[in-house]
Amino acid sequence: EIQFHESTSYDDFIEGFVPKPAGTGFELVPKVFRVINRRALLDPSGQTYVLLIEEFTRANVHAVLGELITYIEHRDRPFKLTTSQSEMTVAPNLVVLATMNPRDKSALTLDHAILKRMHLVECPSSADRLRAMLDGKLPADLLTQLASWFSKHIAVLPFGHGVFDGARSSEDLRTVWLGTIRYFLTDITGTVKPQFQEVVQEYPWK
16 A cells, blocks of 8 residues: 655656665665565466555656556556666556545546546445444434435535544534534635535534
8 A cells, every 4th residue: 555645756656766774875676566566476376466556646647657657558568667677567466446536636637648547436425325334323313414414515515424434422523523624614714615604504513
């Protein structure tokens, strides 16, 4: 598992130079993708290996993936790595999963070259999933009230039902408001954004 961020680079994901422990220069080291890909290639049982990339679009995806943009799709074709010039292929038993929030502005930077190589699975907000997630954990009356509020405003909410995971009481719902929800609904000065006025007014646990 790896989490992308704004400074994640090819050197962090594929291979890159790092200082030698003795301070005598640098050495080229395989990074996350090369390490797990090698394990998958050398596994005689052919079991499935999974690389999970969190926050996929936070990084400059084109720069981080490099030649993988092409060869993760065409796994039967060997290719040379940019830095080491080593030849490699992508293991057929390596699954790459990536998560991203389609509402993030960074998701808009993904172009067709990458999108056409991805199989997208939507995980939309859902009042039904909210109920299932908290059924038997949050008191029934609170869950009914929360689900009703969530259902009414789901089309405009800039977050999903997952923000309520772990809620067990009205105090927890207030804590979620104070620590998470209100920051989605207000600007930097703490003023409620116009499109969320009704959402805030009707949230019962402020």
